[in-house]
Amino acid sequence: xxxxxxxxxxxxxxxxxxxxxxxxxxxxxxxxxxxxxxxxxxxxxxxxxxxxxxxxxxxxxxxxxxxxxxxxxxxxxxxxxxxxxxxxxxxxxxxxxxxxxxxxxxxxxxxxxxxxxxxxxxxxxxxxxxxxxxxxxxxxxxxxxxxxxxxxxxxxxxxxxxxxxxxxxxxxxxxxxxxxxxxxxxxxxxxxxxxxxxxxxxxxxxxxxxxxxxxxxxxxxxxxxxxxxxxxxxxxxxxxxxxxxxxxxxxxxxxxxxxxxxxxxxxxxxxxxxxxxxxxxxxxxxxxxxxxxxxxxxxxxxxxxxxxxxxx
Amino acid sequence: xxxxxxxxxxxxxxxxxxxxxxxxxxxxxxxxxxxxxxxxxxxxxxxxxxxxxxxxxxxxxxxxxxxxxxxxxxxxxxxxxxxxxxxxxxxxxxxxxxxxxxxxxxxxxxxxxxxxxxxxxxxxxxxxxxxxxxxxxxxxxxxxxxxxxxxxxxxxxxxxxxxxxxxxxxxxxxxxxxxxxxxxxxxxxxxxxxxxxxxxxxxxxxxxxxxxxxxxxxxxxxxxxxxxxxxxxxxxxxxxxxxxxxxxxxxxxxxxxxxxxxxxxxxxxxxxxxxxxxxxxxxxxxxxxxxxxxxxxxxxxxxxxxxxxxxxxxxxxxxxxxxxxxxxxxxxxxxxxxxxxxxxxxxxxxxxxxxxxxxxxxxxxxxxxxxxxxxxxxxxxxxxxxxxxxxxxxxxxxxxxxxxxxxxxxxxxxxxxxxxxxxxxxxxxxxxxxxxxxxxxxxxxxxxxxxxxxxxxxxxxxxxxxxxxxxxxxxxxxxxxxxxxxxxxxxxxxxxxxxxxxxxxxxx
Numbered sequence: 093x094x095x096x097x098x099x100x101x102x103x104x105x106x107x108x109x110x111x112x113x114x115x116x117x118x119x120x121x122x123x124x125x126x127x128x129x130x131x132x133x134x135x136x137x138x139x140x141x142x143x144x145x146x147x148x149x150x151x152x153x154x155x156x157x158x159x160x161x162x163x164x165x166x167x168x169x170x171x172x173x174x175x176x177x178x179x180x181x182x183x184x185x186x187x188x189x190x191x192x193x194x195x196x197x198x199x200x201x202x203x204x205x206x207x208x209x210x211x212x213x214x215x216x217x218x219x220x221x222x223x224x225x226x227x228x229x230x231x232x233x234x235x236x237x238x239x240x241x242x243x244x245x246x247x248x249x250x251x252x253x254x255x256x257x258x259x260x261x262x263x264x265x266x267x268x269x270x271x272x273x274x275x276x277x278x279x280x281x282x283x284x285x286x287x288x289x290x291x292x293x294x295x296x297x298x299x300x301x302x303x304x305x306x307x308x309x310x311x312x313x314x315x316x317x318x319x320x321x322x323x324x325x326x327x328x329x330x331x332x333x334x335x336x337x338x339x340x341x342x343x344x345x346x347x348x349x350x351x352x353x354x355x356x357x358x359x360x361x362x363x364x365x366x367x368x369x370x371x372x373x374x375x376x377x378x379x380x381x382x383x384x385x386x387x388x389x390x391x392x393x394x395x396x397x398x399x400x401x402x403x404x
Numbered sequence: 405x406x407x408x409x410x411x412x413x414x415x416x417x418x419x420x421x422x423x424x425x426x427x428x429x430x431x432x433x434x435x436x437x438x439x440x441x442x443x444x445x446x447x448x449x450x451x452x453x454x455x456x457x458x459x460x461x462x463x464x465x466x467x468x469x470x471x472x473x474x475x476x477x478x479x480x481x482x483x484x485x486x487x488x489x490x491x492x493x494x495x496x497x498x499x500x501x502x503x504x505x506x507x508x509x510x511x512x513x514x515x516x517x518x519x520x521x522x523x524x525x526x527x528x529x530x531x532x533x534x535x536x537x538x539x540x541x542x543x544x545x546x547x548x549x550x551x552x553x554x555x556x557x558x559x560x561x562x563x564x565x566x567x568x569x570x571x572x573x574x575x576x577x578x579x580x581x582x583x584x585x586x587x588x589x590x591x592x593x594x595x596x597x598x599x600x601x602x603x604x605x606x607x608x609x610x611x612x613x614x615x616x617x618x619x620x621x622x623x624x625x626x627x628x629x630x631x632x633x634x635x636x637x638x639x640x641x642x643x644x645x646x647x648x649x650x651x652x653x654x655x656x657x658x659x660x661x662x663x664x665x666x667x668x669x670x671x672x673x674x675x676x677x678x679x680x681x682x683x684x685x686x687x688x689x690x691x692x693x694x695x696x697x698x699x700x701x702x703x704x705x706x707x708x709x710x711x712x713x714x715x716x717x718x719x720x721x722x723x724x725x726x727x728x729x730x731x732x733x734x735x736x737x738x739x740x741x742x743x744x745x746x747x748x749x750x751x752x753x754x755x756x757x758x759x760x761x762x763x764x765x766x767x768x769x770x771x772x773x774x775x776x777x778x779x780x781x782x783x784x785x786x787x788x789x790x791x792x793x794x795x796x797x798x799x800x801x802x803x804x805x806x807x808x809x810x811x812x813x814x815x816x817x818x819x820x821x822x823x824x825x826x827x828x829x830x831x832x833x834x835x836x837x838x839x840x841x842x843x844x845x846x847x848x849x850x851x852x853x854x855x856x857x858x859x860x861x862x863x864x865x866x867x868x869x870x871x872x873x874x875x876x877x878x879x880x881x882x883x884x885x886x887x888x889x890x891x892x893x894x895x896x897x898x899x900x901x902x903x904x905x906x907x908x909x910x911x912x
Contacts, residue, residue: 163779165710169657182657183711183775256792338765343790344775357768360637361657 128390135386138379145376149195156189161344169362179364181354187364190346191372197347198376201261201340202327208266210320213273218312220274221281222304232278235271243268243326244333251339261340265330269323276319280312287311314391318384325380332373348373442626442911444893446904447639447651451632452610455602456590457578458527458536463815466575467652467904468610468630473578473596476505476524476556477568481897481905483727484676484818486568490519490579490597491556500563500855505556511619513581514594514601521550526582528571538577540833541570563853565860569819574903599623599907608632624895624910643668643888649911650889650896652904656716656769659886668888671898672716675885677815678723678823679712679773681761681878685838687808690759694751696875700737702744702784703777709881712772717881722868723814723823725882727900730820732865734872744784755785762802762810766795770811773880802836810836813883815902820864824848828871839876 130136148155167184170176178187220231238246250264284290290307298306334340335349343350348369355365452465457473460466476491491505511519528548531538544564549557558567571577581587581595588595594602599620600612613627631648633639639653644667654662654670662670683690683699690696705719718725721735748755761777763770771792778788793801801807817823826832829848830840844867851863871877885902892912899905 161775161779161782163707163711163776165707165776168710168714182714182772183779338792343771343792344778357636357655358657361661 125390129386132386132389134382135390138382138386141375141379142383145195145379146199148192149199152193152196156186156192158186158189160190160193160346161185162189169358169365171362172364178368179362181351181362181365182358187351187368190351191348191368194346194348194351194369195372195376197258197335197341197345198328198331198349198373201258201265201331202324204262205265205327205331206269206320206323208262209269209273209323210316212266213270214277214309214316216270216274217277217279218281218304218309221278221312222285222300222308228278231274235274238267239271239275241268244330247330247334248337248339251334256339256342258341261331261334264334265327268330269327272323273316273319276315277312280315281308284308284311318388318391321380321384321387325377325384328373328376328380443629444625444627444650444906444909444911445629445631445648446906447631447633447642447648447653449632449634449636449639449653451607452605454591455594455605457575457580458531458534458538459590460576461537463902468602468612469575469578469594469596470598470903470905471600471612471628471907472594472598472602473575473580474511474598475572475575475577475579476507477572479569479573479818479899479901479903481899483729484899484901485729486572489572490524494568500565501560503558503560503567505558507554507556508619509554511597512617513597514615515581516617517581519579519581519597520553521556522553522582523579524548524556525550526584527579530580530585531577541577563855565853565855565857566819566821569822573818573822574901600628603627618907620907623907625906628906640668640888643890646890649893650887652885652887652902654886654888656712656714656884656886659714659716662888667891669891669893670886670888671896672884672886673898673900674718674725674727674882675815675902676725676728676817676882676900677813677885677902678720678725678817678882679770679811679813679880680723681777681809681811681880682837683759683809683875683878684805684807684836685840686805689751689753689757690808692751692753693874694747695753696878697737697873698744698747698751698784699781699786700875700878701747702739702741702780702786703737703878703880704739704780705880706739707780708773708776711776712769713881713883716884716886718884719881721879722872723817723877723879724820724868725900728818730823730861730864732868734865734869736872739780741780741783748784748786756787757785758787758789758808760789760791760808762791762793762798762807764793764795764798764812766798767812769883770813774811805836805838811880818901820861820868821848821852824864824867824871825852828867828876837876839871839874841870841874841876844870844874844876 129139162185164184167180168182170180172179176186176188178191181187216231216235220228247264247268250267251260254260254263285308290303293303293307331340332349332352335347336353338353340349341347351369352366355362355369358365448464448467450464452468453462454460455465455469457469474490476489477486478489479485480487490508490511492508494503494505496503507521513519525548528542530536532542532545544560544562546559546561551557564570578596584590584595592605597619599615599618600623601615603611603613609629609631611627611629614623614625616622633642633653636653636655636658639651640658642648643651659670662668683696685691709715709717709719721737722732724730724732761774763774765771774790778790781788802810825848826834828835828839828844830845847863847867851860851867854860854863872879885898885900887898889896893909895908895910896906
């Protein structure tokens with residue numbers, strides 16, 4: 093309970109690169125954040141597109157003109173037309189339908205793996221940053237080991253060991269992104285931990301749990317939120333890569349990466365087979381990245397002040 | 405037959421980049437060849453694993469070895485009937501238990517030594533005594549003797565009407581020089597009697613040079629360079645811009661485009677390969693004949709070949725392709741989902757039932773065909789779960805019997821014994837499905853020793869009908885063997901057994 097680190101007790105911990113300039117804990121600022129975000133056109137457009145993609149994934153079966161595996165041999169590799177705007181594949185399946193239905197696969201894997209990395213990584217980062225000392229050393233060295241592996245290689249290794257399939261893809265991608273969240277969280281926590289309001293709260297006898305949940309985590313959150321958005325982009329990309337390598341969902345279930353892999357053999361005959369699933373990946377990844385950029389601008393206190401000031 | 409089926413494509417995957425490297429590579433055509441202008445460059449998709457004809461199982465190796473070695477007899481390019489090669493003629497004893505081969509005169513090996521009967525005895529004894537992969541082809545052979553240098557006598561334990569196919573169907577039965585295994589490193593060297601000698605081989609390709617003293621007359625080209633190009637589009641591009649003059653790396657979806665392409669000549673023939681699906685008799689309800697027949701009734705082969713082969717195949721409800729003397733015109737199943745549903749009902753099984761269908765990405769057309777079959781079985785209440793495995797896992801699960809159903813193909817078959825014995829005899833070495841029908845066993849056993857060809861065909865026909873009716877295999881189609889070459893290249897013929905022989909090729 094009381095073995096809290098005192099300032100200077102963790103010399104190994106580097107100071108955060110950008111200490112928050114204000115000492116007072118900011119108030120909840122949902123509205124302000126959204127307002128600022130709306131004023132950033134790139135981020136706003138990205139957010140809108142992402143909402144549409146998520147809606148598409150949620151209502152996939154209602155939106156898709158055909159089922160995922162409705163085949164028609166007489167419509168083999170048809171170019172885009174009015175009845176099949178994205179063309180058809182070698183089984184005569186509607187590519188538009190499969191792109192729509194593939195969104196669910198990609199986003200489910202993307203969101204679930206990032207959620208996993210977010211929860212585990214943030215927890216590790218919080219513990220390491222808040223308690224410091226051997227907890228910090230042990231946890232962060234473990235993260236360093238994970239971080240030393242190239243991301244996609246690590247994911248492929250995990251899937252190769254545990255077998256292909258969406259659940260294992262989620263786990264694999266999730267594990268890959270845990271160290272990133274742990275590092276971001278730890279760095280942020282180190283800065284917040286020594287703030288006046290935290291020390292004040294501690295001096296009046298607040299418990300670790302209360303300190304972490306009420307003061308440390310909310311104030312350490314902005315970089316984590318930004319990281320989440322950017323990680324989603326990479327997770328969607330990683331899912332496509334795993335599917336492309338045949339380590340994701342099983343055929344005939346649609347997935348963007350799998351469609352790219354299958355369409356590759358027909359690129360001379362049917363450009364639409366690879367272009368449309370490829371575009372879907374590009375748009376999704378780009379939007380998550382742009383949204384992440386926008387969020388960073390909005391959530392960074394200095395930038396925020398600047399933007400709010402400029403708006404006045 | 406098993407031998408040619410194991411195409412080690414994976415090994416070649418690593419070579420794509422080097423093979424596609426394009427400009428700047430110098431090829432050592434060796435001292436004797438002269439190389440350059442008159443050398444045929446052939447793009448193949450995979451690298452040979454080794455060059456010992458008695459040991460390798462890889463099709464990629466046999467593509468090369470076909471041009472380097474000879475066998476006593478050889479399948480004709482037109483209809484695969486057995487023709488004289490190193491053996492000029494042969495006679496059979498009245499009791500059918502002794503075959504006497506008279507060998508060709510004036511044949512020399514690549515190292516200059518004379519070919520005689522001792523080489524044949526050595527080669528055959530090597531396969532038999534060292535129990536190499538083709539030893540099973542000598543199962544009925546009691547002895548191989550050489551009474552004089554021009555004569556070889558093979559004695560048998562029982563009549564073997566398909567002896568010629570057994571010893572000549574492919575270069576796995578090649579004649580090497582006496583003591584070749586001691587004098588040469590057969591893994592990387594060769595000493596054959598064929599039209600080309602093996603010059604060198606590395607990660608970029610394999611180089612053959614014409615053998616001037618070839619008994620059939622020296623080839624008109626100076627040599628052959630096999631280049632490994634895994635990616636079909638790269639191989640076709642190389643063919644169009646003249647880097648290579650021949651390739652067998654022609655995906656079915658490209659056939660339509662290539663037919664109208666003036667820069668490319670296309671050759672195609674229905675091959676002796678057949679694709680099939682097999683269900684596990686040890687896993688209910690697939691032990692039920694009605695269930696298997698329901699599935700056979702629901703499958704529409706035309707749709708399967710359209711998606712998997714873009715129509716470049718002949719659908720077939722038996723194994724042997726039309727054109728073979730042993731072809732049987734028998735097609736009892738007409739695609740009909742209502743009838744299929746009825747059969748399932750009759751079998752008393754609960755639908756929907758799940759069937760795992762094991763395929764391998766080593767053979768992408770099985771993955772495509774499985775998706776079509778899945779969509780055809782869904783309406784009759786069978787939920788097909790497509791299990792895509794790497795080939796090693798696939799083979800492992802197959803031999804463990806760990807499957808509901810699987811798809812693959814057999815290639816390189818000429819004699820009906822090759823099509824049916826291993827696969828459908830209750831004791832057959834490749835009867836992974838666990839088929840056991842005493843009637844089929846009896847018919848196949850009798851056919852194996854029947855020397856009258858008409859009576860033999862009749863026995864195989866009877867057996868094939870039962871095998872099809874019982875759905876021991878659900879036969880799907882014979883794919884077309886499609887190859888492409890540069891306009892002006894003459895003297896080449898696409899063969900139904902997919903053997904690639906450049907002996908008579910002439911370049912413009």
